Amino acid sequence: MPQTPHIERHFTAGDVVRDVVIGMSDGLTVPFALAAGISGAIDNSRLVVVAGLAEIAAGSIAMGLGGYLAAKSDAEHYASERLREEREVQEIPDEEAREVQNVFADYGLPPQESAPVVQALTKKPKEWVDFMMRFELGLEEPNPKRALQSAMTIAASYIGGGFIPLAPYMFFHSTRGALPWSVLVTLVALGVFGYIKGRFTGGRPGRSALQTIVIGGLAAGAAFLLARLIS
Amino acid sequence: MPQTPHIERHFTAGDVVRDVVIGMSDGLTVPFALAAGISGAIDNSRLVVVAGLAEIAAGSIAMGLGGYLAAKSDAEHYASERLREEREVQEIPDEEAREVQNVFADYGLPPQESAPVVQALTKKPKEWVDFMMRFELGLEEPNPKRALQSAMTIAASYIGGGFIPLAPYMFFHSTRGALPWSVLVTLVALGVFGYIKGRFTGGRPGRSALQTIVIGGLAAGAAFLLARLIS
Numbered sequence: 001m002p003q004t005p006h007i008e009r010h011f012t013a014g015d016v017v018r019d020v021v022i023g024m025s026d027g028l029t030v031p032f033a034l035a036a037g038i039s040g041a042i043d044n045s046r047l048v049v050v051a052g053l054a055e056i057a058a059g060s061i062a063m064g065l066g067g068y069l070a071a072k073s074d075a076e077h078y079a080s081e082r083l084r085e086e087r088e089v090q091e092i093p094d095e096e097a098r099e100v101q102n103v104f105a106d107y108g109l110p111p112q113e114s115a116p117v118v119q120a121l122t123k124k125p126k127e128w129v130d131f132m133m134r135f136e137l138g139l140e141e142p143n144p145k146r147a148l149q150s151a152m153t154i155a156a157s158y159i160g161g162g163f164i165p166l167a168p169y170m171f172f173h174s175t176r177g178a179l180p181w182s183v184l185v186t187l188v189a190l191g192v193f194g195y196i197k198g199r200f201t202g203g204r205p206g207r208s209a210l211q212t213i214v215i216g217g218l219a220a221g222a223a224f225l226l227a228r229l230i231s
Numbered sequence: 232m233p234q235t236p237h238i239e240r241h242f243t244a245g246d247v248v249r250d251v252v253i254g255m256s257d258g259l260t261v262p263f264a265l266a267a268g269i270s271g272a273i274d275n276s277r278l279v280v281v282a283g284l285a286e287i288a289a290g291s292i293a294m295g296l297g298g299y300l301a302a303k304s305d306a307e308h309y310a311s312e313r314l315r316e317e318r319e320v321q322e323i324p325d326e327e328a329r330e331v332q333n334v335f336a337d338y339g340l341p342p343q344e345s346a347p348v349v350q351a352l353t354k355k356p357k358e359w360v361d362f363m364m365r366f367e368l369g370l371e372e373p374n375p376k377r378a379l380q381s382a383m384t385i386a387a388s389y390i391g392g393g394f395i396p397l398a399p400y401m402f403f404h405s406t407r408g409a410l411p412w413s414v415l416v417t418l419v420a421l422g423v424f425g426y427i428k429g430r431f432t433g434g435r436p437g438r439s440a441l442q443t444i445v446i447g448g449l450a451a452g453a454a455f456l457l458a459r460l461i462s
Contacts, residue, residue: 029293030286034265037285047273050462051282054268054454055261061450062260069442073434104348108358113351117335120344127339135366203304211300219292223285231281 015146017200019153023063024193027161029216031055032186035165037223039175039182041231048169048178056162064155071147078139085129085137096132097122103135164189183220190216246377248431250384254294255424258392260447262286263417266396268454270406270413272462279400279409287393295386302378309370316360316368327363328353334366395420414451421447 034055035048089096097118104114121128133139168181190212198208265286266279320327328349335345352359364370399412422440429439 025297026293029297030261030289033289033293034282034286037289038282041281041285042278047278050272050458051265051269053461054272054458055265055286057457058261058264058268058450058454061453062257062264062446065446065449066256066260069446073432076434107352107362108355109348109351113347116344116347117340120340121338124339131338138371140369201304203307215293215296215300218296219289222292223289226288227281227285230284 015150016153019067019150020157021197021201022067023060023154023157024161025197025212025215026059026063027056027158028164028186028190028193028212029219030059031162032165032182032216033220033223035169035182036179036220037227039179040224040226040228043175045169045172045175045178048175049166052162052166052169056159056166059162060155060158063158064151067154068147068151071142071150075142075147078133078142081137081139082129082133085132086125089125089128089132093122096128099136100128100131161189161193186216186220187213246381247384250298250381251388252428252432253298254291254385254388255392256428256443256446257290257294258287258389259395259417259421259424259443260450261290262393263396263413263447264451264454266400266413267410267451268458270410271455271457271459274406276400276403276406276409279406280397283393283397283400287390287397290393291386291389294389295382298385299378299382302373302381306373306378309364309373312368312370313360313364316363317356320356320359320363324353327359330367331359331362392420392424417447417451418444 031052035052038048038051085096100118100121101111101114104117105111121131133141165182165186168178168185169175172178172181191209194209194212195205197212198205201208262283266283269279269282316327331349331352332342332345335348336342352362364372396413396417399409399416400406403409403412421443425440425443426436428443429436432439
């Protein structure tokens with residue numbers, strides 16, 4: 001039984017959870033703050049809704065597409081570095097073997113102690129390259145198929161999060177009437193989201209809830225004050 | 232001479248460059264798209280500037296503070312996992328030694344070949360823990376002092392990027408007059424930014440320039456059409 005909990009305790013958020021967190025934390029915060037900011041300047045809910053939906057469209061596309069391209073370029077970077085290592089293992093094996101030795105030297109192991117592992121690795125070219133990728137270059141193999149799914153998850157979470165602060169402005173003609181409700185539902189949503197995020201990512205849920213509430217509140221407060229000052 | 236280029240060719244963007252890229256790509260894209268979206272619905276430049284500045288305040292705070300807290304929580308996660316490994320190396324050394332063996336088994340090295348390294352590591356508790364952190368858990372030690380600098384860099388880059396698309400709206404009364412200029416200066420800025428980003432991150436600069444232009448253009452186009460449809 002000691003083996004199972006030992007693996008589980010290192011559990012951290014999966015990739016999908018991470019994408020939902022990325023999309024939803026910005027989706028809840030920025031449209032909320034923008035709506036509060038416009039409310040500070042102009043008493044017209046319709047305008048807040050138009051600007052808010054434009055922001056949600058822009059933000060979800062920018063984040064989703066940005067995430068997609070970042071994932072693609074990570075995959076390409078990994079593939080090109082791997083090709084280079086494969087070539088070097090063939091062409092300059094002695095130097096590459098010395099690099100394996102250096103990896104172990106960083107952990108205080110002199111050449112005579114690391115020699116058996118270095119020798120064994122040099123006999124298995126595929127594993128040797130795997131080892132160099134991870135331990136010399138610190139690169140993990142990305143899954144290129146995840147790029148699209150990741151983009152969709154981020155964009156959908158941004159849209160889902162963004163509708164929460166905007167909803168009250170769809171029901172009130174006056175921003176003065178909508179703003180308090182938008183603040184209320186969004187702070188509650190930020191708290192719930194932060195709490196769940198804290199549980200999934202292994203942090204303290206209560207503190208995580210407080211942090212997301214403070215970020216959203218500060219961003220909205222600053223946008224509100226700035227818009228009121230300049231209008 | 233073979234050693235020096237060998238290190239340099241693995242050069243990738245430094246931490247500050249990474250933060251500037253994070254802040255500026257969103258700062259150029261989202262305020263640009265929001266301004267275009269509002270222009271599609273209402274012919275009032277003053278309003279675009281107010282909403283745009285509110286968005287810049289909200290976005291820079293949300294991204295900067297979000298980055299700060301993410302860096303802090305990475306540092307805490309690393310510290311707590313490290314404490315746990317230090318305790319386990321003391322309390323269940325045999326099991327931890329078996330885990331080192333398993334790391335090498337993943338690279339096709341049987342226990343008899345990895346034994347000398349495993350044995351040597353178990354005699355150096357600090358290096359042993361270092362090794363487990365990096366090779367078993369895949370965690371790099373984060374620099375906790377970078378959190379604040381990272382937050383400021385991201386926020387400043389967001390603000391700097393966001394002023395570019397808004398500037399034309401400050402000079403024109405009509406959004407119809409400002410929008411074409413905003414599109415022009417922002418697409419040029421996105422192209423220059425994408426090109427420089429591509430050079431720093433080791434990708435193809437021309438393709439990187441094209442990608443940032445397409446993301447910004449799609450986000451702005453979608454926001455413009457959506458706002459025009461609903462207004």
